[in-house]
Amino acid sequence: MQWSRNHRLIACWLAALLLLGPAAAARKRKLPKPGFNLFSVKQDIELGRAGAKEIESKVELVTDEQVNRYVQTIGRKLAATRYAGDFPYTFKVVRDDAINAFALPGGPTYVNTGLILAAENEAQLAGVMGHEIAHVALRHGTSQASKANFIQIAAIIGSGLLGGGSITSELARLGISFGASSVLLKYSRSAEKQADILGAYIVHDAGYNPVEMARFFEKLQAETGKRSKIATFFSTHPDPGNRMQRIEEEVPYMAPREYDAGSGRLPEIQKRLRALGAAGPPAGEKAPARRTPRTSPERSSKPAPQTGPPSAARLSRPPRIALPSGSFRTYRGRGFSFRYPGNWRVYEGEDASVTVAPPDAVTQARGKGLTVVRGAIFGFLAGAALQQASLAEATRLLVKRFQSANPSLRPVNRQPTPMTLSGRPALLTTLFSDSPYEGETEIDLLVTVKTRDGLFYAVFAAPQRDFRAFQPAFRGILNSVLLSN
Ligand SMILES: [Zn+2]
Known part of the structure; x- marks a missing residue:
């Protein structure tokens, strides 16, 4: 099968x-x-x-x-x-x-x-x-x-x-x-x-x-x-x-x-x-079998655009996954820059967030945030309350903010992992959420850094099953992030 x-x-x-x-x-x-x-x-x-x-x-x-x-x-x-x-x-x-x-x-x-x-x-x-x-x-x-x-x-x-x-x-x-x-x-x-x-x-x-x-x-x-x-x-x-x-x-x-x-x-x-006459769940009660065709990468037929409603989001998987190309481009935003795969697209959000994602990734506005099925999102969380907050506290506030837009979002570990980004102390928080794809789990890696512009964040999202394929691209993007303030 x-x-x-x-x-x-x-x-x-x-x-x-x-x-x-x-x-x-x-x-x-x-x-x-x-x-x-x-x-x-x-x-x-x-x-x-x-x-x-x-x-x-x-x-x-x-x-x-x-x-x-x-x-x-x-x-x-x-x-x-x-x-x-x-x-x-x-x-x-x-x-x-x-x-x-x-x-x-x-x-x-x-x-x-x-x-x-x-x-x-x-x-x-x-x-x-x-x-x-x-x-x-x-x-x-x-x-x-x-x-x-x-x-x-x-x-x-x-x-x-x-x-x-x-x-x-x-x-x-x-x-x-x-x-x-x-x-x-x-x-x-x-x-x-x-x-x-x-x-x-x-x-x-x-x-x-x-x-x-x-x-x-x-x-x-x-x-x-x-x-x-x-x-x-x-x-x-x-x-x-x-x-x-x-x-x-x-x-x-x-x-x-x-x-x-x-x-x-x-x-x-x-x-x-x-x-043999064995009886299972009555018809109609059982969840439908998941059909998740994945065609070979060389096939170039375009998937139909996914424009499903945000919260009823139970989408069928698009037939093709565009893997990151080898070449990279540079994106320069206010206070930060990063490099991203040449075949990905940039989406600039109203809230000054930036998303980079493969052209066939499903993206949709949900509340203030953008839900990206596969890709990376960058932005700042600003506000007076954040000035005094520690990196860990500010990160918790940000996760709460995300959760109000996506209640299925949940941290995997109690404590985020310390790391370094652009030479500064950063935290890596691993989150799971329900993927808009039928029944799948989405992994969201959140990296946060305190800057003079507020809390800088980068989110790397992909369904669990695709995560490995996207890992090199995500790592390449993350390693290229430069913060200027
Ligand atoms: Zn038991």
């Missing part, structure tokens, strides 16, 4: 890496670790095996070889990552319309047909599976059981009964089973947070965009009220809140890579499942 081949998103850390050098991105992150647990890893595995037998006697497994192989291939990629731990993972498909997945201690992982049908792309399906694998790797099930039934479980383990084939019956006497509200499968909010974070690293490592995982969870959460098919997932995986933000905060810590694991076979597998 076209979609998945094009779905090579580059994480925003590239921004910091390429603008500032490797030091900025080479930070270490503390990842969640397994917590208190009375069970041994071996007992996790035994317990999961017994639970799998019990569960598989009650549910209907999909036997279609292609469907199974598809899910197993994704699962194996995820299980092979260094964050998945050393567990004997298995992946099976349960014929159930409820949008759900679950994993037993030690690795048996189940994906419902309803979940496969609800996913918009393979990265979302992989995201949920990665989240389940994270629960296994962090041993959340047995950790929670250990905390809830500390004395009894310690006694069972002490008696040596565990591992003698009667684990499930012994635990059943404590009320611990693999039922829907089992302490082994019903996670706390803090376990959810941990599984989101570790799951993000698992899918990233396997080659899937972790932001898709968060996006899928948030989408499901938003629809829970409307659709009872979703409720089961959140009854065992309670929404810890701010999922998207939490994942996006991790992205700058992840190693660079292209998200190229998608096989593009999801639509075909979904078709197969429907033919």
Whole structure:
């Protein structure tokens, strides 16, 4: 499928890496670790095996070889990552319309047909599976059981009964089973947070965009009220809140890579499942499949101009992306100058801001500001309040100003990164926003410097998936900025 081949998103850390050098991105992150647990890893595995037998006697497994192989291939990629731990993972498909997945201690992982049908792309399906694998790797099930039934479980383990084939019956006497509200499968909010974070690293490592995982969870959460098919997932995986933000905060810590694991076979597998009689979201409820054709660069057909309304901005992607040409021109404004790619256009705004962008980039007035889908914007924020403000305070004011025009704008890190621009102290703030392109995330790099004319700013914007292509041009522009006041 076209979609998945094009779905090579580059994480925003590239921004910091390429603008500032490797030091900025080479930070270490503390990842969640397994917590208190009375069970041994071996007992996790035994317990999961017994639970799998019990569960598989009650549910209907999909036997279609292609469907199974598809899910197993994704699962194996995820299980092979260094964050998945050393567990004997298995992946099976349960014929159930409820949008759900679950994993037993030690690795048996189940994906419902309803979940496969609800996913918009393979990265979302992989995201949920990665989240389940994270629960296994962090041993959340047995950790929670250990905390809830500390004395009894310690006694069972002490008696040596565990591992003698009667684990499930012994635990059943404590009320611990693999039922829907089992302490082994019903996670706390803090376990959810941990599984989101570790799951993000698992899918990233396997080659899937972790932001898709968060996006899928948030989408499901938003629809829970409307659709009872979703409720089961959140009854065992309670929404810890701010999922998207939490994942996006991790992205700058992840190693660079292209998200190229998608096989593009999801639509075909979904078709197969429907033919087998599985039911997904009712027609009309599911978001339409994204069509994002990207033709080869040598094609020169002009895209139709995009003149969509600013806030209802859900545009389809123009068919061609004009990459920056090698030659540069110089723009001289009041108090600053910079060089920009020769095939880009200059747009001078009413508020004395200047935008440079490829000729086919969508630009539109929104309030006072200009929304540029791909390109760079320069300007000054002036005002008495700014005279006394520190660079960081002035930058916060500017971000607030931008946010009033575009409420989806959100900083990725709590603290901007210090840098130098035109020999002066500057701050780099990385922001995400909803791209006017259907369902995409836009990266906005904001560089700010205090000058006698006010706060100078430069914004470099591109959809996440295009960011790498624009990186050399953005860096060239940024390095050429000269401030004169
Ligand atoms: Zn969970």
